[in-house]
Structures are given as structure tokens and as C-alpha cells.
Amino acid sequence: MKYQTVIGLEIHAELLTHSKVFCSCSAEFGGEENIRVCPRCSGMPGSLPLFNRGAAELAVKAGLALNCKINNFSAFDRKNYFYPDLPKAYQITQFNHPICSDGYVDIGTKKIRINRIHIEEDAGKLIHDEKRKISLADYNRCGIPLIEIVTEPDIRSAEEAKAFTAEVALALKYAGVCDAKMEQGSLRCDVNISIMPESSKVFGTRTEIKNLNSLRSIGRAIEYEFSRQKKLLESGERVIQQTLHWNDATGVTTALRSKEEAHDYRYFPEPDIPPMFITDEEINTISKAMPEMPSARKARYLSLGLSDADASLLIADKALSDFFDLAVKSYQNPKSVASMIIVEFLRHINDSGFSVEEIALPPADLAQLCKMADEGTVSRSAAKDILKQMLKTLEDPMEIAKKENMLMSNDTSAVEKTADEILAANPKAVEEYRGGSAKVFGFLMGQMCRTLGKSANPAIIKKILEEKLNS
Numbered sequence: 331m332k333y334q335t336v337i338g339l340e341i342h343a344e345l346l347t348h349s350k351v352f353c354s355c356s357a358e359f360g361g362e363e364n365i366r367v368c369p370r371c372s373g374m375p376g377s378l379p380l381f382n383r384g385a386a387e388l389a390v391k392a393g394l395a396l397n398c399k400i401n402n403f404s405a406f407d408r409k410n411y412f413y414p415d416l417p418k419a420y421q422i423t424q425f426n427h428p429i430c431s432d433g434y435v436d437i438g439t440k441k442i443r444i445n446r447i448h449i450e451e452d453a454g455k456l457i458h459d460e461k462r463k464i465s466l467a468d469y470n471r472c473g474i475p476l477i478e479i480v481t482e483p484d485i486r487s488a489e490e491a492k493a494f495t496a497e498v499a500l501a502l503k504y505a506g507v508c509d510a511k512m513e514q515g516s517l518r519c520d521v522n523i524s525i526m527p528e529s530s531k532v533f534g535t536r537t538e539i540k541n542l543n544s545l546r547s548i549g550r551a552i553e554y555e556f557s558r559q560k561k562l563l564e565s566g567e568r569v570i571q572q573t574l575h576w577n578d579a580t581g582v583t584t585a586l587r588s589k590e591e592a593h594d595y596r597y598f599p600e601p602d603i604p605p606m607f608i609t610d611e612e613i614n615t616i617s618k619a620m621p622e623m624p625s626a627r628k629a630r631y632l633s634l635g636l637s638d639a640d641a642s643l644l645i646a647d648k649a650l651s652d653f654f655d656l657a658v659k660s661y662q663n664p665k666s667v668a669s670m671i672i673v674e675f676l677r678h679i680n681d682s683g684f685s686v687e688e689i690a691l692p693p694a695d696l697a698q699l700c701k702m703a704d705e706g707t708v709s710r711s712a713a714k715d716i717l718k719q720m721l722k723t724l725e726d727p728m729e730i731a732k733k734e735n736m737l738m739s740n741d742t743s744a745v746e747k748t749a750d751e752i753l754a755a756n757p758k759a760v761e762e763y764r765g766g767s768a769k770v771f772g773f774l775m776g777q778m779c780r781t782l783g784k785s786a787n788p789a790i791i792k793k794i795l796e797e798k799l800n801s
């Protein structure tokens with residue numbers, strides 16, 4: 331029997347606030363364990379939460395970026411459970427009244443609906459020391475503001491799940507809501523997955539795979555879980571509703587616990603935080619201040635004359651796209667700048683393993699190099715060498731060109747003299763060319779360029795060589 335997969339995602343994204351959501355501890359990543367903890371985020375009795383309004387603003391931005399309705403009224407609830415990474419033994423979240431609802435993301439082939447986005451606090455992190463057979467708790471992450479983006483079960487394949495997650499990550503990055511560094515856990519994904527016969531309309535029993543932190547793991551975990559569930563059904567067994575852990579090293583899912591239902595958490599309204607009201611004016615103000623989103627940026631690039639492929643490639647990396655925009659500000663030739671970035675700059679970046687930000691090349695310098703190549707100040711091949719040097723030393727392209735003697739000479743007398751010498755030394759080639767063989771022209775050009783070096787202007791060489799051969 332043929333089965334189809336039904337997938338819903340829950341994406342947790344850490345908000346880029348400076349401080350935590352219910353206290354003033356710093357929300358930064360990394361560093362020594364348990365240094366950013368206070369009585370509030372460690373759940374000391376008697377401490378009261380104080381809501382960070384900045385988190386609400388970022389959640390509204392996320393809602394706008396993901397085409398959601400922003401709710402004027404939202405409220406916090408307590409989700410009660412005991413686990414060592416949660417010192418309060420409850421998590422403050424929005425259960426009944428989320429801040430955003432009814433959105434969607436267009437992944438190109440279809441729209442995936444978003445049921446809701448709600449604000450909640452992150453839990454701490456457990457570090458399991460296999461050697462000493464102990465587990466340690468790091469509470470630095472406790473109380474970092476998160477949004478949880480919950481989709482409708484609209485996704486039908488691993489490819490669609492990956493495309494959706496990538497689109498969400500990009501939109502949140504552009505909106506300045508989350509840095510979406512999956513490898514650092516600032517964006518993680520829970521996958522709800524069930525399978526049903528292709529002709530069926532009734533969903534099967536679902537399992538939930540927790541905390542996937544790369545697009546690759548999302549894809550692999552879905553493929554694995556699909557075949558596991560299919561095998562069960564085909565051998566007459568049932569799928570058990572449960573929460574699973576994906577092991578990237580072994581490539582299998584294992585059961586964490588039987589799946590809990592909402593009533594297991596004994597949700598009740600958070601008594602220490604008043605409900606939140608956001609007025610239409612406030613939503614409007616945030617909406618007006620929204621930065622340019624990827625789809626708008628792509629449309630702008632197309633209007634500048636860039637190809638669809640080049641525009642898509644640039645917007646896929648916000649830092650690269652920002653770099654392009656700044657470079658075009660200094661030299662208004664978008665096609666030329668895009669070509670230099672995509673063909674040359676990107677190749678070096680990929681080879682180096684560093685990001686655009688880490689390389690720190692001033693965009694204006696790349697723009698200047700483009701202009702120098704376009705105007706014939708240096709040859710195209712010299713421009714490539716200059717860029718290589720710029721990435722190493724961050725020197726000005728003109729300085730490098732001068733130092734390396736790469737400035738193109740427009741002095742025709744040296745070219746004329748060399749052409750005479752080369753034609754005299756290759757009478758056979760000259761004869762063949764005049765007899766109608768255009769092929770030897772390339773050979774003669776090559777001889778000229780080699781003799782004259784990088785400072786020679788290929789356009790001038792070509793012109794003079796043609797004149798002499800045709801005279």
C-alpha cells in the first residue's frame with residue numbers, strides 16, 4: 331500500500347532581546363555555566379516575574395513577517411511539569427491567548443498555514459556526563475524568550491518541511507527577531523508526524539520528534555520515521571503516540587516518553603503577570619518600522635536587472651545580501667557587482683570556511699575593484715588576483731594594483747613594438763591567418779599577453795594585432 335506523510339512543525343526561535351523575558355539577566359549565548367541566573371529565573375520562592383516588553387515587540391515582528399494576525403489581547407499561562415532543567419517546575423507560556431494566529435508561509439510550491447505564534451520562556455540545559463554517570467544543569471538559558479511557531483498539519487514531505495523551516499529562519503533573520511543559528515540551538519524544530527494510506531482522509535496516530543537542530547536532521551528524521559511507521563502498519567502493528575528523540579549519529583529515533591496531552595500539564599492563567607494589550611496603533615508603528623523582507627528584496631533585485639538565480643542566491647544569506655546593497659551604493663552597477671560577488675567573492679568565502687561578517691571586507695572596496703575592472707584600469711584576470719590579495723590583507727584595491735604593477739597601460743607604442751616582433755617571429759602563423767584560419771589569432775594573442783604581462787590591456791592588444799594582420 332502507498333502511504334502519505336502528514337507533518338506539522340513546532341519551531342522554537344529564541345528572540346534577540348538583550349535580557350531574559352521575566353528578569354534582567356543577560357540573554358547572551360555561551361560562556362561559563364550558571365553565571366546568568368538570578369532568583370527570578372531560577373524560581374526562588376517569593377520572586378516575581380517582570381515581563382520584558384521587548385519580547386512582545388519581536389513576537390509581533392515575527393507575526394508580521396509570517397503573515398499572521400496580531401492579537402490585541404494575549405495572556406500568559408503556567409504549564410506545569412517537573413524536569414531538572416526547569417527549576418520553577420512550571421514554564422510561563424501563552425496557551426489560551428497567543429500573541430499571533432492564522433499566518434502562512436509560501437514555500438513556492440504551496441502555502442503552509444501557521445496556526446499560532448506564542449511567547450514562552452526557554453528551559454535550562456542538562457549536560458550528561460557519561461564518564462562520571464552524572465547530569466549537570468546549566469540555567470543560563472532559563473528564561474530566554476522564545477516564540478513557538480506552530481503550523482497546521484499541511485506538510486507532506488521531508489523536502490517541504492525543510493523548505494518551510496528555511497523560509498521561517500530567513501524571514502526571522504531579516505525581521506531581526508532571531509539569529510536562527512540552528513547549530514547553537516537558537517532555532518530548533520519539533521516534528522509531528524503520522525502516515526495514512528494515500529486515499530485516506532483520516533490522519534494516523536502521530537509521533538513527535540523533539541529538538542531537531544539542522545535542516546539535514548529534520549529531513550533524515552522524517553524519512554526514518556516514515557519508514558518505521560510504515561513497517562509497523564504493514565506488519566499489522568499500531569503506531570504508539572509518543573515523544574521521540576532523534577540520534578544523528580545512529581540515524582534512528584528512540585522513545586523518550588509516551589506523548590502527553592494538554593491536560594497533563596494542568597495549565598492555568600499565570601497569576602503574576604497581567605494580560606497583555608497591544609493597540610492597533612502600536613501594531614502599525616511596528617509594521618512601519620519592519621525592515622525589507624526577503625521577497626521584497628528579491629523583487630527589488632530583479633528590478634535592478636539581476637537574474638532570478640542570482641537574486642535568490644544573494645537573498646538566501648542576509649549578510650551577503652546586505653554586503654551587495656552596500657557595494658552597489660558605492661558603485662551603481664548592480665549587475666557587475668553581483669557578478670563579482672557571486673563568481674569570485676563567494677568562491678573565496680566558501681573555500682575559506684568563514685562567513686561574510688567574519689571576512690570583514692569593506693563593501694566599498696569590492697565596489698571599487700569592480701569599477702576598476704569595468705573601466706579597464708586593471709584587466710579582469712588581474713582583478714581576480716587583486717581580490718584574492720584584498721581578502722588576505724584587506725588592503726585597498728588601487729594600492730594592490732600599483733604595488734603589483736597590475737595597472738593597465740594604455741601606452742600603445744610598447745604593444746605595437748611587441749606585435750611587430752611576434753609577427754616577425756611567427757611567419758607561419760601569420761600566413762595561416764591571412765589564408766583564412768582564424769584559429770591562430772588566439773595563439774598570437776596568447777604570445778602577446780605573455781610577453782606584455784598583466785599591465786597590458788587585452789582590448790588594445792587585440793585591436794593592434796588585428797590591424798597589423800589585416801594590413
Ligand SMILES: [Zn+2]
Pocket residue numbers: 350353354355366367368369370371372473
Ligand atoms: Zn534572571
